[in-house]
Amino acid sequence: MRTYILQRFIQMIIVMIVVMLVSFIIVELPPGDFLTTLSEQLTEQNVDPKVIDSTVEMYRARYGLGENWFIRFGKWAWSLMKGDMGYSMQHNRPASELMGERLSLTIWISIATLVFMFVVAVPIGMLSAIKQYSAWDHSFTFLALLGVSVPSFITALVFLLLSVTLLGATTVAGLFSPEYVTAEWSWAKFVDMLKHVWIILFIVGLGDTASTIRVMRARMLDTLGEPYIDTARMKGLSGAKIYFRHALRVAINPIISSIGLRFPQIISGSTIVAIVLTLPLIGPLLLDALLGEDVYLACSILVVLTLALVIGNFLADLALAWLDPRIRFES
Amino acid sequence: MNSPPDTDKVLDIRNLQVSFSSIAGTTRAVNGVSLNVRSGEIVGLVGESGCGKSVTIRSIVGLVPSPPALFEDGEIWLRTRRGMTETLSLYKNMKALRQIRGRDVSMIFQEPMRSVHPMMTIGQQITEGILEHEVVDPAEAYDRTVEMLDLVGLPSPPAQMNRYAHELSGGMRQRALIALALVCHPQLLLADEPTTALDVTIQAQILELIRDLRERMSMSVLLITHNMGVVANLADRISVMYLGRIMETGTVEEIFKEPAHPYTQGLLASMPSLFSQPKTHLQSLRGVVPELAMAPKGCVFADRCPHVMPICDETPPVVELRADHSAACWLYDDVEASQGPDAATAQPSHGGDSTLGDASQRVEVIPLTKTEPAADAAQKKLADSDTDQLQIENVALHYPILRGLLRRQVGTVRAVDGVDLSIRRGETLGLVGESGCGKTSVGRLVTRLVEPSAGRIRFGADGRLEEITHIPQKEMKGVRRSMGMVFQDPLSSLNARMNIRNIVGEPLMLHGMARGSAVDERVGELLEMVGLRAAHQSRFPHAFSGGQRQRIAIARALATEPSFLVADEPVSALDVSVQAQILNLLLTLQQQLNLSMLFIAHDIAVVRHVSDRIAVMYLGKIVELGNAREICVRPVHPYTEALLASIPLPMPGLATLQEMPKGDLPDPANPPTGCRFHTRCPYSQPICEQEEPRLVPFADAVDHFGACHFQDELHLQGVEEIGEIHGSAAAAGGEE
Ligand code: SF4
Numbered sequence A: 001m002r003t004y005i006l007q008r009f010i011q012m013i014i015v016m017i018v019v020m021l022v023s024f025i026i027v028e029l030p031p032g033d034f035l036t037t038l039s040e041q042l043t044e045q046n047v048d049p050k051v052i053d054s055t056v057e058m059y060r061a062r063y064g065l066g067e068n069w070f071i072r073f074g075k076w077a078w079s080l081m082k083g084d085m086g087y088s089m090q091h092n093r094p095a096s097e098l099m100g101e102r103l104s105l106t107i108w109i110s111i112a113t114l115v116f117m118f119v120v121a122v123p124i125g126m127l128s129a130i131k132q133y134s135a136w137d138h139s140f141t142f143l144a145l146l147g148v149s150v151p152s153f154i155t156a157l158v159f160l161l162l163s164v165t166l167l168g169a170t171t172v173a174g175l176f177s178p179e180y181v182t183a184e185w186s187w188a189k190f191v192d193m194l195k196h197v198w199i200i201l202f203i204v205g206l207g208d209t210a211s212t213i214r215v216m217r218a219r220m221l222d223t224l225g226e227p228y229i230d231t232a233r234m235k236g237l238s239g240a241k242i243y244f245r246h247a248l249r250v251a252i253n254p255i256i257s258s259i260g261l262r263f264p265q266i267i268s269g270s271t272i273v274a275i276v277l278t279l280p281l282i283g284p285l286l287l288d289a290l291l292g293e294d295v296y297l298a299c300s301i302l303v304v305l306t307l308a309l310v311i312g313n314f315l316a317d318l319a320l321a322w323l324d325p326r327i328r329f330e331s
Numbered sequence B: 001m002n003s004p005p006d007t008d009k010v011l012d013i014r015n016l017q018v019s020f021s022s023i024a025g026t027t028r029a030v031n032g033v034s035l036n037v038r039s040g041e042i043v044g045l046v047g048e049s050g051c052g053k054s055v056t057i058r059s060i061v062g063l064v065p066s067p068p069a070l071f072e073d074g075e076i077w078l079r080t081r082r083g084m085t086e087t088l089s090l091y092k093n094m095k096a097l098r099q100i101r102g103r104d105v106s107m108i109f110q111e112p113m114r115s116v117h118p119m120m121t122i123g124q125q126i127t128e129g130i131l132e133h134e135v136v137d138p139a140e141a142y143d144r145t146v147e148m149l150d151l152v153g154l155p156s157p158p159a160q161m162n163r164y165a166h167e168l169s170g171g172m173r174q175r176a177l178i179a180l181a182l183v184c185h186p187q188l189l190l191a192d193e194p195t196t197a198l199d200v201t202i203q204a205q206i207l208e209l210i211r212d213l214r215e216r217m218s219m220s221v222l223l224i225t226h227n228m229g230v231v232a233n234l235a236d237r238i239s240v241m242y243l244g245r246i247m248e249t250g251t252v253e254e255i256f257k258e259p260a261h262p263y264t265q266g267l268l269a270s271m272p273s274l275f276s277q278p279k280t281h282l283q284s285l286r287g288v289v290p291e292l293a294m295a296p297k298g299c300v301f302a303d304r305c306p307h308v309m310p311i312c313d314e315t316p317p318v319v320e321l322r323a324d325h326s327a328a329c330w331l332y333d334d335v336e337a338s339q340g341p342d343a344a345t346a347q348p349s350h351g352g353d354s355t356l357g358d359a360s361q362r363v364e365v366i367p368l369t370k371t372e373p374a375a376d377a378a379q380k381k382l383a384d385s386d387t388d389q390l391q392i393e394n395v396a397l398h399y400p401i402l403r404g405l406l407r408r409q410v411g412t413v414r415a416v417d418g419v420d421l422s423i424r425r426g427e428t429l430g431l432v433g434e435s436g437c438g439k440t441s442v443g444r445l446v447t448r449l450v451e452p453s454a455g456r457i458r459f460g461a462d463g464r465l466e467e468i469t470h471i472p473q474k475e476m477k478g479v480r481r482s483m484g485m486v487f488q489d490p491l492s493s494l495n496a497r498m499n500i501r502n503i504v505g506e507p508l509m510l511h512g513m514a515r516g517s518a519v520d521e522r523v524g525e526l527l528e529m530v531g532l533r534a535a536h537q538s539r540f541p542h543a544f545s546g547g548q549r550q551r552i553a554i555a556r557a558l559a560t561e562p563s564f565l566v567a568d569e570p571v572s573a574l575d576v577s578v579q580a581q582i583l584n585l586l587l588t589l590q591q592q593l594n595l596s597m598l599f600i601a602h603d604i605a606v607v608r609h610v611s612d613r614i615a616v617m618y619l620g621k622i623v624e625l626g627n628a629r630e631i632c633v634r635p636v637h638p639y640t641e642a643l644l645a646s647i648p649l650p651m652p653g654l655a656t657l658q659e660m661p662k663g664d665l666p667d668p669a670n671p672p673t674g675c676r677f678h679t680r681c682p683y684s685q686p687i688c689e690q691e692e693p694r695l696v697p698f699a700d701a702v703d704h705f706g707a708c709h710f711q712d713e714l715h716l717q718g719v720e721e722i723g724e725i726h727g728s729a730a731a732a733g734g735e736e
């Protein structure tokens, strides 16, 4: 068990280093010196030359510009770790400022979407398998098919359309009611967000939920056909005990191990939805940064997202090991 | 009819009829089965795959999902703690049915590897059963579980409580499952092919355990199996089932000594036993088990029965031949009417010895161009062509075990560890051993499907031996033209997307031996040679039955006219009656084409039947090598003795070895030191743990080798030859 965790941990570190290296190479790619660009920009804005010099000097020291590449990489990585995300050329602000709230919102929404997906999909999939070919099964199989095949931005557009035409909404979407958008975080703002967030969870999570229903149903059917389920039946156990105690924990395995893979899907899915619904998530910012060749910002977002992903994966692995003795004893 | 049976019966199935409906229509899988089990009795229900025995046994406890199953008629009476209960009527009342399961009747299944829950400890799984049925505190349930694990012979039971399925071998899992089944002391144990998935020595242990527990827990057992040997060993009474009907029921002695029904006779005659004349044709039943929907009307066996008469179009009556012996066959109808049941023995076509004697008129032998090969002829030929076709010297196959992130090598599996063998021209060498012994690897080594880690392989296509150990695959392609290969599972070894012409003709095209219509012609010839129709070339593999697919695989193997054939478990996936046909075919072809053959199998009776010499393998080593009959009559290695004793023979009452090998097969990655068999050998001495015995000639025999320190001192028990055994078996039966 310990070796297993250690292994996963080391893998996690290696992935992080590789992603950071790649990001770093991208940062270094564009022709011209970052500092020249910066000072030109600042000059254009009529900033005091002394301030410009000191700013440039500060960045030179911080990123070790002018020294050889691995020192530069080391310094860059170190500053990233300290939470300094670099400087956005496009927005003329430190990247961390731009990302701040969007990042945490994105992560929370992703996690909430995952939970939503789990809570909805697992019971539905399980019941569909237990009641195979029933009306319940048929209707959810149909709905799941629909959910898998309709892209989330279409759902989002439909939602927009409906809320404008039917409900007469004036502010179309977003995470907050207009009065809270710029307000400080408060209990009231949080409650306001909860009121809005479920529809986003629904739109973002629909596709994943639908495919999870299908996976869960198929896995549950497979599991119920296993000989050890017959063994359990022959003990005289009730249906509930067989389904929950014996079948569920085996059937749910691949869904847990796929959590790590769901994360990027959710983030990219939420990006499209966020663009349509103008949500303050990280995705649109990343897109923006990429379009504007704002390398520092783009790479910082990339690195942070990767980190979130890798940690998610690691947690999924831990959960699996805790659930499945075969994995625990593997090493 | 609706009254409960007398209390002597634990189980009474009356006229059970179960159908399955699907898009294709309704088929009746169980068609009027009546069967009973008395107190303390072991009853065997035997039949080939698809005969409905599983559905029958599962119906008793409501494990047949309904729908799609339809229970059209019949009653199943089971003795429970509340008196006789009709279980079919309980299907609507799941609660009552659940109270019976595990408490009054339990079941063990065919695949122990998959029947233990993979994520719960053994202890959790067994105590769960106790807590379901009885009001006991967990501590008591724990104690009882430990006790039960001890009773089924698992070593250090408290330690087993916290183990998971993947930590146990197949045999240990089956023991744990038996403990799970019996922990609430049911009166009836249903055993669904409980040993089919296990190795022969482990199978023998499990059968012994069931026999022992029957006494100690005073329960009854209903055992279903396709293996006649298993029931002969274990059962008191037997019912033979075919296509949803019971063909014959009787005591084990009567069924084996005086089988009455033509199907039972055919089944017994088609089994290669340790007493049959080696290298002769087995009397196989003609044809294959038809699809249920295609079953003949009237007597379902009519299309394969050698005695079929016009009246067989009608459903035959169940005739009582004696008390406790009945058969469903028109042959005996008039017996009852005119002479009464006692005269049954006077019927010419049923009786012990005639089974072998006039078999040819009853049981069809595949028509062959050549007459039966005689054992002597084979012996003679050996003498004239004493040149070797294949020699392997000190060949080894080692796999690294890689672990961890960096795939570090943490050990080596010595699948084959220094094997010397030679095969003479025209000779069949049988290679026998249990799973993991490396026998399949040897087959793959000699055909260079895997690269040997050490040693030399020399092969002579037609004449001189040439080294092929490390020749490049391009050259090897040429050599392979002279080597044919047949594998165990005909379905997966044939490409399902290719038609038969391309499957069989592929080697011809690959070696540029034919093209265009010449291929069609040659494929046609080959198909006819293996007993199929040349016209079937355009069909695809799934259109054929298992036995026919194996014929196709053989045709393909012989396409390039090889002089050497490797057959790896060619019959173990087939039904008994089809197995005999394939063995006969291999024997005939070998004679006709003068093939040398490496015949690999786990069943020493099958190997003995087709081989001139036998090599016995254990954990990567040859432990005994010698003449096929010699080895079976006078084994020199304790492992060979154990293998022989483990084969359940269709000879009830035959005394088996007192001391069977203990424990499980060791892990091939970590074989025991010294003699690899010492952990299980009943004759083991201190020296066996330290010194590895070498394969040396046994006493003064020229052609018999053994690898045991004590082979010259031990007097091991083999299986007597045909003449003697018939006498003794008859005598044993006569005493009853
Ligand atoms: S009833 Fe007829 S076909 Fe059936 S087994 Fe008897 S003789 Fe053969």
Ligand code: SF4
Residues within 6 Å of the ligand: B637, B638, B639, B675, B676, B677, B678, B679, B681, B682, B683, B684, B685, B688, B693, B707, B708, B709, B710, B711
């Ligand atoms: S060498 Fe010893 S352990 Fe090995 S088979 Fe002979 S007696 Fe048994």
